[in-house]
Amino acid sequence: MSEKRAWYEDIVLPALLRHARTTYGSAMRFALEQAGYDDVPRNGLYVLGAMALGGEDVPLGDIIRSLHLSKQAAGQLVDTLVMRGYLERAVDPEDRRRLVVTLTERGKAAATVQGEARDRIDTELIARAGADDVAVLRRTLAQLIGIGREAQNDPQ
Amino acid sequence: MSEKRAWYEDIVLPALLRHARTTYGSAMRFALEQAGYDDVPRNGLYVLGAMALGGEDVPLGDIIRSLHLSKQAAGQLVDTLVMRGYLERAVDPEDRRRLVVTLTERGKAAATVQGEARDRIDTELIARAGADDVAVLRRTLAQLIGIGREAQNDPQ
DNA sequence: CAATTTTAGTATGAATTATTGACTATATTG
DNA sequence: CAATATAGTCAATAATTCATACTAAAATTG
Numbered sequence: 493m494s495e496k497r498a499w500y501e502d503i504v505l506p507a508l509l510r511h512a513r514t515t516y517g518s519a520m521r522f523a524l525e526q527a528g529y530d531d532v533p534r535n536g537l538y539v540l541g542a543m544a545l546g547g548e549d550v551p552l553g554d555i556i557r558s559l560h561l562s563k564q565a566a567g568q569l570v571d572t573l574v575m576r577g578y579l580e581r582a583v584d585p586e587d588r589r590r591l592v593v594t595l596t597e598r599g600k601a602a603a604t605v606q607g608e609a610r611d612r613i614d615t616e617l618i619a620r621a622g623a624d625d626v627a628v629l630r631r632t633l634a635q636l637i638g639i640g641r642e643a644q645n646d647p648q
Numbered sequence: 649m650s651e652k653r654a655w656y657e658d659i660v661l662p663a664l665l666r667h668a669r670t671t672y673g674s675a676m677r678f679a680l681e682q683a684g685y686d687d688v689p690r691n692g693l694y695v696l697g698a699m700a701l702g703g704e705d706v707p708l709g710d711i712i713r714s715l716h717l718s719k720q721a722a723g724q725l726v727d728t729l730v731m732r733g734y735l736e737r738a739v740d741p742e743d744r745r746r747l748v749v750t751l752t753e754r755g756k757a758a759a760t761v762q763g764e765a766r767d768r769i770d771t772e773l774i775a776r777a778g779a780d781d782v783a784v785l786r787r788t789l790a791q792l793i794g795i796g797r798e799a800q801n802d803p804q
Numbered sequence: 805c806a807a808t809t810t811t812a813g814t815a816t817g818a819a820t821t822a823t824t825g826a827c828t829a830t831a832t833t834g
Numbered sequence: 835c836a837a838t839a840t841a842g843t844c845a846a847t848a849a850t851t852c853a854t855a856c857t858a859a860a861a862t863t864g
Contacts, residue, residue: 498790512796515792515795519796630656817852818851827844828843
Protein backbone atom coordinates (compact mmCIF):
# COMPACT_ATOMS: atom_id res chain seq x y z
CA MET A 493 0.00 0.00 0.00
CA SER A 494 1.32 3.36 -0.95
CA GLU A 495 1.31 6.08 1.66
CA LYS A 496 1.41 8.80 -0.94
CA ARG A 497 -1.68 10.88 -1.25
CA ALA A 498 -2.88 11.34 -4.78
CA TRP A 499 -2.89 14.96 -5.96
CA TYR A 500 -6.66 15.08 -6.12
CA GLU A 501 -7.08 14.13 -2.47
CA ASP A 502 -6.31 17.69 -1.44
CA ILE A 503 -8.69 19.40 -3.81
CA VAL A 504 -12.20 20.15 -2.70
CA LEU A 505 -14.98 18.46 -4.57
CA PRO A 506 -16.54 21.57 -6.10
CA ALA A 507 -13.20 22.43 -7.70
CA LEU A 508 -12.83 18.90 -9.03
CA LEU A 509 -16.32 19.09 -10.46
CA ARG A 510 -15.57 22.36 -12.11
CA HIS A 511 -12.40 21.16 -13.74
CA ALA A 512 -13.93 17.89 -14.82
CA ARG A 513 -16.74 19.77 -16.46
CA THR A 514 -14.16 21.97 -18.16
CA THR A 515 -12.72 18.92 -19.88
CA TYR A 516 -16.01 18.44 -21.65
CA GLY A 517 -16.57 22.12 -22.24
CA SER A 518 -13.20 22.70 -23.85
CA ALA A 519 -13.40 19.60 -26.00
CA MET A 520 -16.89 20.40 -27.22
CA ARG A 521 -16.07 24.02 -27.87
CA PHE A 522 -12.89 23.12 -29.71
CA ALA A 523 -14.71 20.61 -31.92
CA LEU A 524 -17.43 23.14 -32.69
CA GLU A 525 -14.92 25.82 -33.59
CA GLN A 526 -13.03 23.43 -35.87
CA ALA A 527 -16.27 22.69 -37.67
CA GLY A 528 -17.09 26.36 -38.13
CA TYR A 529 -19.57 26.73 -35.29
CA ASP A 530 -17.59 29.35 -33.47
CA ASP A 531 -20.45 31.51 -32.32
CA VAL A 532 -22.18 29.31 -29.78
CA PRO A 533 -22.73 31.36 -26.63
CA ARG A 534 -21.71 30.12 -23.18
CA ASN A 535 -24.76 28.22 -22.09
CA GLY A 536 -25.52 27.37 -25.68
CA LEU A 537 -23.70 24.09 -25.22
CA TYR A 538 -26.26 22.98 -22.68
CA VAL A 539 -29.13 24.04 -24.87
CA LEU A 540 -27.81 22.20 -27.91
CA GLY A 541 -27.06 19.16 -25.82
CA ALA A 542 -30.48 19.14 -24.24
CA MET A 543 -32.21 19.67 -27.58
CA ALA A 544 -30.37 16.82 -29.21
CA LEU A 545 -31.60 14.47 -26.52
CA GLY A 546 -35.00 15.98 -25.93
CA GLY A 547 -36.30 15.01 -29.33
CA GLU A 548 -38.00 17.34 -31.74
CA ASP A 549 -39.21 20.33 -29.81
CA VAL A 550 -38.45 21.44 -26.34
CA PRO A 551 -40.46 23.97 -24.35
CA LEU A 552 -38.52 27.07 -23.46
CA GLY A 553 -39.58 26.62 -19.86
CA ASP A 554 -37.69 23.34 -19.63
CA ILE A 555 -34.56 25.09 -20.76
CA ILE A 556 -35.06 27.83 -18.21
CA ARG A 557 -35.46 25.44 -15.34
CA SER A 558 -32.70 23.06 -16.30
CA LEU A 559 -30.20 25.89 -16.59
CA HIS A 560 -31.15 27.66 -13.36
CA LEU A 561 -31.34 30.86 -15.33
CA SER A 562 -33.76 33.74 -15.14
CA LYS A 563 -36.48 33.84 -17.76
CA GLN A 564 -34.88 36.87 -19.30
CA ALA A 565 -31.45 35.35 -19.59
CA ALA A 566 -32.91 32.18 -21.07
CA GLY A 567 -35.02 34.16 -23.51
CA GLN A 568 -32.03 36.14 -24.64
CA LEU A 569 -29.94 33.00 -24.94
CA VAL A 570 -32.55 31.46 -27.20
CA ASP A 571 -32.73 34.76 -29.07
CA THR A 572 -29.04 34.63 -29.75
CA LEU A 573 -29.21 31.03 -30.87
CA VAL A 574 -32.09 31.87 -33.20
CA MET A 575 -30.23 34.83 -34.67
CA ARG A 576 -27.17 32.70 -35.28
CA GLY A 577 -29.17 30.05 -37.02
CA TYR A 578 -29.12 27.22 -34.53
CA LEU A 579 -32.71 27.31 -33.34
CA GLU A 580 -36.20 28.10 -34.48
CA ARG A 581 -38.95 29.35 -32.29
CA ALA A 582 -42.59 28.47 -32.59
CA VAL A 583 -45.70 29.02 -30.54
CA ASP A 584 -47.16 25.92 -28.98
CA PRO A 585 -50.64 25.56 -30.51
CA GLU A 586 -51.87 23.82 -27.37
CA ASP A 587 -51.03 26.75 -25.16
CA ARG A 588 -50.33 29.92 -27.02
CA ARG A 589 -48.39 31.48 -24.18
CA ARG A 590 -45.81 28.82 -24.54
CA LEU A 591 -42.83 28.79 -26.86
CA VAL A 592 -41.37 25.68 -28.31
CA VAL A 593 -37.92 25.55 -29.72
CA THR A 594 -36.51 23.29 -32.41
CA LEU A 595 -33.10 22.75 -33.94
CA THR A 596 -32.45 24.03 -37.43
CA GLU A 597 -30.31 22.03 -39.83
CA ARG A 598 -27.32 24.06 -38.70
CA GLY A 599 -28.32 23.43 -35.13
CA LYS A 600 -28.59 19.69 -35.70
CA ALA A 601 -25.19 19.62 -37.35
CA ALA A 602 -23.64 21.52 -34.48
CA ALA A 603 -25.34 19.30 -31.93
CA THR A 604 -23.92 16.28 -33.73
CA VAL A 605 -20.40 17.66 -33.66
CA GLN A 606 -20.80 18.49 -30.01
CA GLY A 607 -22.20 15.08 -29.21
CA GLU A 608 -19.33 13.35 -30.96
CA ALA A 609 -16.82 15.35 -28.98
CA ARG A 610 -18.62 14.43 -25.80
CA ASP A 611 -18.66 10.77 -26.80
CA ARG A 612 -14.93 10.82 -27.38
CA ILE A 613 -14.38 12.02 -23.84
CA ASP A 614 -16.84 9.47 -22.49
CA THR A 615 -15.07 6.70 -24.35
CA GLU A 616 -11.67 7.79 -23.20
CA LEU A 617 -12.90 8.00 -19.63
CA ILE A 618 -14.31 4.49 -19.73
CA ALA A 619 -11.04 3.27 -21.21
CA ARG A 620 -9.08 4.78 -18.35
CA ALA A 621 -11.35 4.39 -15.38
CA GLY A 622 -13.45 1.43 -16.38
CA ALA A 623 -17.16 1.22 -16.94
CA ASP A 624 -17.85 0.33 -13.33
CA ASP A 625 -16.23 3.43 -11.94
CA VAL A 626 -18.00 5.59 -14.48
CA ALA A 627 -21.28 4.06 -13.40
CA VAL A 628 -20.43 4.89 -9.79
CA LEU A 629 -19.51 8.40 -10.89
CA ARG A 630 -22.91 8.90 -12.46
CA ARG A 631 -24.75 7.46 -9.51
CA THR A 632 -22.84 9.52 -6.99
CA LEU A 633 -23.27 12.71 -8.96
CA ALA A 634 -26.97 11.97 -8.98
CA GLN A 635 -26.94 11.70 -5.18
CA LEU A 636 -25.24 15.05 -4.98
CA ILE A 637 -27.84 16.57 -7.26
CA GLY A 638 -30.53 15.08 -5.05
CA ILE A 639 -29.06 16.79 -2.01
CA GLY A 640 -29.24 20.10 -3.83
CA ARG A 641 -32.81 19.54 -4.96
CA GLU A 642 -33.98 18.85 -1.45
CA ALA A 643 -32.19 21.87 -0.05
CA GLN A 644 -33.99 24.06 -2.56
CA ASN A 645 -37.36 23.07 -1.18
CA ASP A 646 -36.08 23.65 2.35
CA PRO A 647 -34.88 27.22 2.29
CA GLN A 648 -34.93 27.00 6.11
CA MET B 649 -32.60 -6.90 -10.93
CA SER B 650 -34.68 -3.95 -11.91
CA GLU B 651 -35.06 -3.14 -15.57
CA LYS B 652 -35.91 0.45 -14.88
CA ARG B 653 -33.35 2.97 -15.93
CA ALA B 654 -32.49 5.49 -13.28
CA TRP B 655 -33.30 9.08 -14.21
CA TYR B 656 -29.67 10.05 -14.37
CA GLU B 657 -28.84 7.42 -16.96
CA ASP B 658 -30.26 9.60 -19.69
CA ILE B 659 -28.46 12.78 -18.76
CA VAL B 660 -25.11 13.53 -20.30
CA LEU B 661 -22.16 13.71 -17.99
CA PRO B 662 -21.38 17.41 -18.44
CA ALA B 663 -24.91 18.27 -17.35
CA LEU B 664 -24.64 16.00 -14.32
CA LEU B 665 -21.35 17.64 -13.43
CA ARG B 666 -22.88 21.05 -13.73
CA HIS B 667 -25.83 20.27 -11.53
CA ALA B 668 -23.70 18.48 -8.95
CA ARG B 669 -21.46 21.48 -8.74
CA THR B 670 -24.53 23.66 -8.33
CA THR B 671 -25.40 21.78 -5.14
CA TYR B 672 -22.18 23.01 -3.61
CA GLY B 673 -22.44 26.46 -5.12
CA SER B 674 -25.94 27.10 -3.85
CA ALA B 675 -25.23 25.75 -0.37
CA MET B 676 -22.05 27.78 0.00
CA ARG B 677 -23.63 30.93 -1.31
CA PHE B 678 -26.64 30.52 0.93
CA ALA B 679 -24.47 30.01 4.01
CA LEU B 680 -22.38 33.05 3.11
CA GLU B 681 -25.45 35.21 2.64
CA GLN B 682 -26.89 34.09 5.95
CA ALA B 683 -23.66 35.10 7.64
CA GLY B 684 -23.63 38.52 6.04
CA TYR B 685 -21.16 37.82 3.27
CA ASP B 686 -23.55 38.58 0.48
CA ASP B 687 -21.15 40.33 -1.85
CA VAL B 688 -18.87 37.54 -2.94
CA PRO B 689 -18.62 37.65 -6.75
CA ARG B 690 -19.18 34.57 -8.91
CA ASN B 691 -15.73 33.10 -9.06
CA GLY B 692 -14.99 34.45 -5.63
CA LEU B 693 -16.06 31.14 -4.12
CA TYR B 694 -13.20 29.41 -5.86
CA VAL B 695 -10.74 32.03 -4.79
CA LEU B 696 -11.78 31.88 -1.15
CA GLY B 697 -11.77 28.11 -1.24
CA ALA B 698 -8.35 27.94 -2.80
CA MET B 699 -6.94 30.52 -0.41
CA ALA B 700 -8.21 28.67 2.64
CA LEU B 701 -6.40 25.55 1.53
CA GLY B 702 -3.36 27.15 -0.03
CA GLY B 703 -2.06 28.45 3.28
CA GLU B 704 -1.01 31.99 3.92
CA ASP B 705 -0.33 33.64 0.63
CA VAL B 706 -1.17 32.54 -2.84
CA PRO B 707 0.35 33.99 -6.01
CA LEU B 708 -2.16 35.68 -8.26
CA GLY B 709 -0.84 33.64 -11.16
CA ASP B 710 -1.98 30.43 -9.50
CA ILE B 711 -5.45 31.82 -9.22
CA ILE B 712 -5.43 32.87 -12.83
CA ARG B 713 -4.39 29.46 -14.05
CA SER B 714 -6.60 27.45 -11.80
CA LEU B 715 -9.66 29.41 -12.85
CA HIS B 716 -8.94 29.33 -16.59
CA LEU B 717 -9.50 33.05 -16.65
CA SER B 718 -7.72 35.79 -18.50
CA LYS B 719 -5.21 37.83 -16.52
CA GLN B 720 -7.48 40.82 -16.73
CA ALA B 721 -10.55 39.03 -15.48
CA ALA B 722 -8.57 37.50 -12.62
CA GLY B 723 -7.06 40.86 -11.74
CA GLN B 724 -10.47 42.43 -11.71
CA LEU B 725 -11.85 39.60 -9.60
CA VAL B 726 -9.10 40.08 -7.04
CA ASP B 727 -9.70 43.82 -7.20
CA THR B 728 -13.31 43.31 -6.30
CA LEU B 729 -12.43 40.98 -3.45
CA VAL B 730 -9.92 43.50 -2.14
CA MET B 731 -12.42 46.33 -2.33
CA ARG B 732 -14.99 44.28 -0.48
CA GLY B 733 -12.57 43.46 2.28
CA TYR B 734 -11.90 39.78 1.67
CA LEU B 735 -8.35 39.96 0.37
CA GLU B 736 -5.15 41.90 0.65
CA ARG B 737 -2.63 42.30 -2.07
CA ALA B 738 1.12 42.48 -1.63
CA VAL B 739 4.14 42.47 -3.87
CA ASP B 740 6.28 39.36 -3.70
CA PRO B 741 9.70 40.55 -2.47
CA GLU B 742 11.40 37.72 -4.35
CA ASP B 743 10.06 38.83 -7.69
CA ARG B 744 8.61 42.29 -7.69
CA ARG B 745 6.51 41.69 -10.77
CA ARG B 746 4.55 39.16 -8.86
CA LEU B 747 1.56 39.78 -6.65
CA VAL B 748 0.70 37.67 -3.67
CA VAL B 749 -2.71 37.63 -2.16
CA THR B 750 -3.74 36.93 1.45
CA LEU B 751 -7.03 36.61 3.26
CA THR B 752 -8.11 39.40 5.58
CA GLU B 753 -9.91 38.59 8.82
CA ARG B 754 -13.18 39.04 7.01
CA GLY B 755 -11.89 36.82 4.26
CA LYS B 756 -10.88 34.11 6.70
CA ALA B 757 -14.26 34.25 8.39
CA ALA B 758 -16.05 33.96 5.06
CA ALA B 759 -13.79 31.12 3.97
CA THR B 760 -14.64 29.31 7.20
CA VAL B 761 -18.36 29.69 6.65
CA GLN B 762 -17.97 28.49 3.12
CA GLY B 763 -15.84 25.55 4.17
CA GLU B 764 -18.38 24.48 6.75
CA ALA B 765 -21.14 24.58 4.20
CA ARG B 766 -19.02 22.47 1.88
CA ASP B 767 -18.28 20.01 4.66
CA ARG B 768 -21.97 19.60 5.39
CA ILE B 769 -22.55 18.59 1.78
CA ASP B 770 -19.55 16.27 1.85
CA THR B 771 -20.82 14.62 5.00
CA GLU B 772 -24.30 14.21 3.65
CA LEU B 773 -22.93 12.74 0.46
CA ILE B 774 -20.84 10.20 2.32
CA ALA B 775 -23.87 9.31 4.43
CA ARG B 776 -25.92 8.63 1.35
CA ALA B 777 -23.46 7.20 -1.12
CA GLY B 778 -20.85 5.71 1.18
CA ALA B 779 -17.21 6.61 1.52
CA ASP B 780 -16.15 4.11 -1.10
CA ASP B 781 -18.30 5.57 -3.81
CA VAL B 782 -17.16 9.06 -2.93
CA ALA B 783 -13.57 7.91 -3.24
CA VAL B 784 -14.36 6.49 -6.67
CA LEU B 785 -16.05 9.77 -7.55
CA ARG B 786 -12.94 11.73 -6.69
CA ARG B 787 -10.66 9.37 -8.53
CA THR B 788 -12.79 9.30 -11.65
CA LEU B 789 -13.16 13.06 -11.70
CA ALA B 790 -9.39 13.24 -11.51
CA GLN B 791 -9.13 10.97 -14.57
CA LEU B 792 -11.46 13.27 -16.42
CA ILE B 793 -9.40 16.28 -15.47
CA GLY B 794 -6.32 14.44 -16.69
CA ILE B 795 -7.91 13.92 -20.08
CA GLY B 796 -8.54 17.63 -20.32
CA ARG B 797 -5.02 18.54 -19.28
CA GLU B 798 -3.52 16.35 -21.96
CA ALA B 799 -5.79 17.70 -24.62
CA GLN B 800 -4.66 21.22 -23.79
CA ASN B 801 -1.09 20.38 -24.63
CA ASP B 802 -2.23 18.72 -27.84
CA PRO B 803 -4.13 21.44 -29.65
CA GLN B 804 -3.60 19.20 -32.69
C1' DC C 805 -69.60 34.40 -18.24
C1' DA C 806 -67.15 38.31 -16.07
C1' DA C 807 -63.46 39.04 -12.58
C1' DT C 808 -59.33 37.43 -10.65
C1' DT C 809 -55.25 34.97 -10.42
C1' DT C 810 -51.66 32.33 -12.38
C1' DT C 811 -48.46 31.22 -15.96
C1' DA C 812 -45.34 32.17 -19.98
C1' DG C 813 -42.75 35.12 -21.86
C1' DT C 814 -40.98 40.06 -23.45
C1' DA C 815 -38.88 44.95 -22.96
C1' DT C 816 -35.89 48.03 -21.06
C1' DG C 817 -32.17 49.53 -18.57
C1' DA C 818 -28.54 48.60 -15.39
C1' DA C 819 -24.95 45.80 -13.24
C1' DT C 820 -21.66 42.33 -13.53
C1' DT C 821 -18.23 39.74 -15.89
C1' DA C 822 -14.95 38.79 -19.40
C1' DT C 823 -12.10 40.01 -23.37
C1' DT C 824 -9.03 42.72 -26.58
C1' DG C 825 -5.17 45.48 -27.42
C1' DA C 826 -1.81 48.46 -25.78
C1' DC C 827 1.19 49.39 -22.10
C1' DT C 828 4.62 49.42 -17.64
C1' DA C 829 7.80 47.24 -14.79
C1' DT C 830 10.66 43.56 -13.58
C1' DA C 831 13.38 39.54 -14.56
C1' DT C 832 16.09 36.46 -17.55
C1' DT C 833 19.11 35.19 -21.32
C1' DG C 834 22.70 35.51 -24.70
C1' DC D 835 23.97 45.76 -22.46
C1' DA D 836 20.28 44.36 -25.87
C1' DA D 837 16.65 41.37 -26.61
C1' DT D 838 13.10 38.67 -24.95
C1' DA D 839 9.92 36.80 -21.65
C1' DT D 840 6.97 37.28 -17.64
C1' DA D 841 3.56 39.47 -14.42
C1' DG D 842 0.31 42.35 -14.24
C1' DT D 843 -2.35 46.98 -15.26
C1' DC D 844 -5.39 50.26 -17.90
C1' DA D 845 -9.07 51.58 -20.84
C1' DA D 846 -12.53 50.56 -23.86
C1' DT D 847 -15.69 47.24 -25.32
C1' DA D 848 -18.45 43.13 -25.71
C1' DA D 849 -21.10 39.53 -23.72
C1' DT D 850 -23.97 37.91 -20.12
C1' DT D 851 -27.19 38.18 -16.52
C1' DC D 852 -30.46 40.30 -13.66
C1' DA D 853 -34.35 43.46 -11.67
C1' DT D 854 -38.33 45.63 -12.48
C1' DA D 855 -42.19 46.30 -14.94
C1' DC D 856 -45.09 44.84 -18.44
C1' DT D 857 -48.38 42.03 -22.10
C1' DA D 858 -50.93 38.11 -23.45
C1' DA D 859 -53.02 33.77 -22.75
C1' DA D 860 -54.91 30.30 -19.76
C1' DA D 861 -57.09 28.66 -15.55
C1' DT D 862 -59.98 29.46 -11.66
C1' DT D 863 -63.68 31.21 -9.15
C1' DG D 864 -67.93 33.09 -7.90
